[in-house]
Amino acid sequence: MPFVKDCAYGKTKVKFLKKVIDPKTKVHTVYEMDVQTLLKGELEESYTKADNRCVVPTDTQKNTVHVFAKKFDVSVPEVFAAHLAKHFVDRYSHIHGAVIDVSLTPWVRLQVNGTDHPHSFIRNPGECRKTHVEFSEGSGFDICSSVKDILVLKSTGSGFVDFHKCEYTTLPEVTDRIFSTSIDCTYTFAHQDTYAAVRTFDYNSTYEIVKEITLRIFALDNSDSVQATMYKMAVDVIAAVPEITEVYYALPNKHYFEIDLDPFEVANHGTDCTLYQPQAYPSGYITCTIARD
Ligand SMILES: O=c1[nH]c(=O)c2[nH]c(=O)[nH]c2[nH]1
Numbered sequence: 001m002p003f004v005k006d007c008a009y010g011k012t013k014v015k016f017l018k019k020v021i022d023p024k025t026k027v028h029t030v031y032e033m034d035v036q037t038l039l040k041g042e043l044e045e046s047y048t049k050a051d052n053r054c055v056v057p058t059d060t061q062k063n064t065v066h067v068f069a070k071k072f073d074v075s076v077p078e079v080f081a082a083h084l085a086k087h088f089v090d091r092y093s094h095i096h097g098a099v100i101d102v103s104l105t106p107w108v109r110l111q112v113n114g115t116d117h118p119h120s121f122i123r124n125p126g127e128c129r130k131t132h133v134e135f136s137e138g139s140g141f142d143i144c145s146s147v148k149d150i151l152v153l154k155s156t157g158s159g160f161v162d163f164h165k166c167e168y169t170t171l172p173e174v175t176d177r178i179f180s181t182s183i184d185c186t187y188t189f190a191h192q193d194t195y196a197a198v199r200t201f202d203y204n205s206t207y208e209i210v211k212e213i214t215l216r217i218f219a220l221d222n223s224d225s226v227q228a229t230m231y232k233m234a235v236d237v238i239a240a241v242p243e244i245t246e247v248y249y250a251l252p253n254k255h256y257f258e259i260d261l262d263p264f265e266v267a268n269h270g271t272d273c274t275l276y277q278p279q280a281y282p283s284g285y286i287t288c289t290i291a292r293d
Pocket residue numbers: 160171224225226227253284286
């Protein structure tokens with residue numbers, strides 16, 4: 001007889017924008033979020049017996065996100081997600097776990113005539129902050145967060161030589177190449193037993209630290225490969241934030257190849273190369289998970 005091995009259900013793409021006004025300065029801050037809720041627990045009979053009595057409707061979950069967003073602080077996505085997860089487990093006796101994902105839309109304060117504008121913002125398309133929070137009854141919180149979608153390019157300081165060669169190898173060795181990638185970094189925090197412990201941690205500073213390290217190493221490293229550069233990024237992140245237990249990077253290698261101008265007797269190879277063809281596809285795709293030992 002088939003059985004329900006695993007199940008979870010919830011609402012996806014629950015969106016809101018919250019405006020917060022500083023009471024003294026009247027300066028506005030906006031938080032636009034996209035939330036997904038998933039509940040786990042004694043839910044099998046809603047699948048096997050069409051018994052809906054255990055089903056907290058996904059519509060109720062959506063309303064809960066909106067009411068919590070209105071009533072509580074949303075400035076730290078990890079804490080907001082942990083609060084929601086704990087609520088669902090505490091409120092419904094047959095719900096024993098909750099998984100909350102939050103994506104933050106990066107609205108950056110607009111500068112007008114060199115000064116911060118109090119209520120105008122510009123969307124930074126090159127950045128997405130996400131968090132994934134799992135809460136299990138009697139166990140606690142497992143949180144990982146991400147810096148994603150930051151597109152970067154360096155026009156020197158990158159090479160790729162001494163790689164494995166076989167009968168299918170055509171790639172030339174290069175000591176100077178374009179290195180372009182879209183940053184996808186996910187960092188995992190040590191397990192937290194209580195919501196009180198989650199609330200005390202500075203997740204916003206951690207996000208800035210991980211982003212700064214990633215971009216600094218990208219710029220400064222004399223890259224021998226995407227693999228070697230991403231390892232240096234991860235090692236520095238683990239050294240900088242003791243609460244992080246592991247770091248995952250996924251970096252596409254967005255290729256730019258030399259354009260052959262030999263037919264026109266124009267030198268554009270090796271050290272003469274200044275004109276490159278952007279490659280839409282394929283990309284290399286290099287990943288690693290580096291853990292604290
Ligand atoms: O940094 C790189 N890593 C690779 O694994 C690889 N493979 C490739 O063709 N070019 C590159 N570059």
